[in-house]
Amino acid sequence: MGSPAVAQVVLPDSASMIKFQRQDEFYDSLANRANRNKFTGWLYDVLISPPRPYVDKKALALDYFNQYEGMVIAKIEIEALEVFGPSFTNPDKKVDNWAERFANTIHTKSNLKTIEKQLLFKIGDIIDPELMYENERLIRKLPYLKDVKFVIEQDSIYSAFANVKVLTKDRFSFGASGGVNGTSSGDIRLYNKNIFGIGHEFSVKFVGHLNQEPYLGIETYYKINNIGGRFLDMELGYLNTFRDEGFIYNLEKPFITEEIKWGYGLSVNRLFRTERITNDDPIKFEEPLNESYYNLWAGHSFNLNTNNENLTQLTLTASFHNVSFFEKPKIEPGNEHLFANRSMYMAGINLTQRRYVQDQLIYSYGITEDIPEGYKHELLYGYDANEFGDRHFFQFETSNGNLLLSRTGYVFMSTGIGGYFNKGNFEQGQINGELEFITKLVSAGSKQVRSFINLSYTLGIERYDLEYLTLRRFDHIRGFNSRTAIGQQRFSAKFEHVVFLPRQFYKFNMALFGFADLGIIGESNKLIFTQNYYSGLGVGIRLHNENLVFETFRFRLAFYPFHPSDMSFVGVVLDEQSKSRFMSFEPVQPYPKPFE
Structure with a gap:
């Protein structure tokens, strides 16, 4: 057998080497001065990072x-x-x-x-x-x-x-997680991501409540990945807790590669008791709902060119989903559409381009991460056959993500508008936009440092009274749990500085982080910057072992200046954090964007 070839690292040219040599002399001098004092030396390590040649x-x-x-x-x-x-x-x-x-x-x-x-x-x-x-x-x-x-x-x-x-x-396939919600409820979850080594997943969650029946409930799921080597996934679920009771079935073949020409999926939910109309619905109801939901979609992609590096695809998609209520809560006039028995027929057209580059220490800890570059433009039309009156739906979204030409970071941008037309009136509409910037990974002494900046904006147009935005999700102000800071217009700005530490804690990689979040929320008919301001400042540490299927453990200390009356000035949290994901720019089923 011959020896495997080794890829050669292409070194910078001589002019670049001279440039980096001069920069190194400057940063070495600055480091020597900073290290005369322990505190200034620590600040130098965390805040100042000498540039390094980019390696593709x-x-x-x-x-x-x-x-x-x-x-x-x-x-x-x-x-x-x-x-x-x-x-x-x-x-x-x-x-x-x-x-x-x-x-x-x-x-x-x-x-x-x-x-x-x-x-x-x-x-x-x-x-x-x-x-x-x-x-x-x-x-x-x-x-x-x-x-x-x-x-x-x-x-x-x-x-x-x-x-x-x-x-x-x-990865070690066994995992466990859990949490406590106030003083009355809690849960513990056990799971295996690779049963018998065949790639099947199984999880069981025990959910308890002191005052609501069933006092001890269960959620269990079984998932089969890549059935028959066709990238077809299937999931079965059974729920019986104080929150939900029913059955869930999902079958999906996504467009995860450009070679897949047909994508399709089927979802069936029969919930005898639930807090939300759909799983991703942001509205939670006090009175339980008795409903069924099913969704069927399919799509076909066409290559517009033969350039493997920048392959452009046109994808046509169609879907049908139905919601039927067997029991409805008492509702005020003007909110009927939220609980309407309805069928939605949708069609979409997507123009996409995607490719991937590799890096490390973004959302993971030392393993290779694939960063998507490309764009996605999507136009949707839908016909809502509704018991309270038929409506038409339109939505347009565009997104783009790329490494900057100077390789100083990754930028993602998206914007969109969508809503329903009912007898000439525009209702349940929204405008949204997002900008995210991730700096490149740079050295800070023996540590690695990266910063994350995120701006997002959502405006609701003629939404129902029960539909509102909050700042409670991790996507806006971290750890913010107020139920009174709500509205139909929201702007948020998030900054996070992460220091990946070289040492391990009992085989767990560690990362220190500091964050500053700003959220503005209020009515839809006023300028957003004249409305209610909230903020969060804090520090924390994350622990993660890439050999395990466990989520990332996180300890966070946060302060909330000008906080609402239903939350405190200080928040201390020890919990798990799911790994963030990049927008992949792949075509998906046509579906209205949630207002959340």
Whole structure:
């Protein structure tokens, strides 16, 4: 067997090297002065970061695969490494403590047939570098895998042939979570993201309440990923808690790759008792609802050019969803449409372009992350067959995300408008916009530093009285839990500075963060900057082990100046934080944007 080729890092040119040498001299001098005092030295490490040459990791990966382009795949070998101990660079490394050895013993490694179903190539295919790069990205998205690497070796006898070795690194698939809501309710959740190593997921949550029946309830879900290697996912759920009782079924094949020409999905919910009309509905009701909901959608994509690097696609989509109420709460005049028995027929057209670059330490801790670049423009039309009067629906959204040309950061922008037309009147409409900027990862002594800035704006147009916006979600002011700060117009600005620490805490990676959030909320018919201001300031620490399927543990201390009367000035929280996700720019089912 031949030796695997190693991708070469392209160094900056001589002019750039001189530039960085002068910058290094300046920052070294500044660092020497700052380190004369412990406090100023710490501030230098956290706040001041010398620039470093940009390394294009996608280019390095493609350079590696390009060396074998056109060769025929003669053999495919799959090797699943233990959760703890070995790595891609040191596959023979042994674990160094009893806990990790025990965890490796009870963990079932991913079944090799399951990994094989994720591959987009087979024996006899010609090596395509872009396909290899895309396939690694898709496998990395699996919740039970930490990372994947394709190692290619040219055959020692037949130079036109190559052997592919697929190395995978599992996460420990067992997990647990829980929480307490005030003094009357709480829950604990147990789950496994890779049952028997075949990629199935199972979770069970026990939900308790001191005053509402059932006093101890259950939520359980079973999910099958990538059925038959066709990227088709299915989920079954049963709920019986003080909040919800019923059954849930989901089947979906999303457009996760540009090679998928048909996407489709089916969702069926039968809830005998629930607090919300749909799972993502922001409105919570005191009186339980008895309803059924089902949704069916399909779409087909067309390639508009053959440029693999910047492939533009046109996607046509259609959907049908129905909501039927068997019991309705008492409602005030003017809010009837919220509880209408209705059927919605929708059609959409999407123009998309997407590609991915690689980086680290954005939303994860030391593993490869795939950053989407591209755009998505979507136009929707819908016909609402409603028991209180039929309506027409229109929505337009556009979004764009790219690394800046200077590689100083990532920028994402989106804006949209949508709503219903009823007898010539525009109602239940909204205008929204978002701007997000993520700085590049820079060195600060032995630490790594990155900042996040997010601006968002939402304006409701002729919304119903029961529809309102809040600042309570993590998306706006972190830890803000007021139920009185509501309105139909909202502006929020969030800033976060994150310091990724090089040391570990019992195998958990650590990140310190500080944040400053501003939220303005109020009526829709007034200028937003003349309305109610709220803010949050705080610091915290996050702990995460990428070898585990656990969410990120977070401890946060926050202060809320000019806080509402139903919350305190200081907030201390120890909880879990789900990993944030990038907008992927992939076509999805046509659906009205939630007002939340």
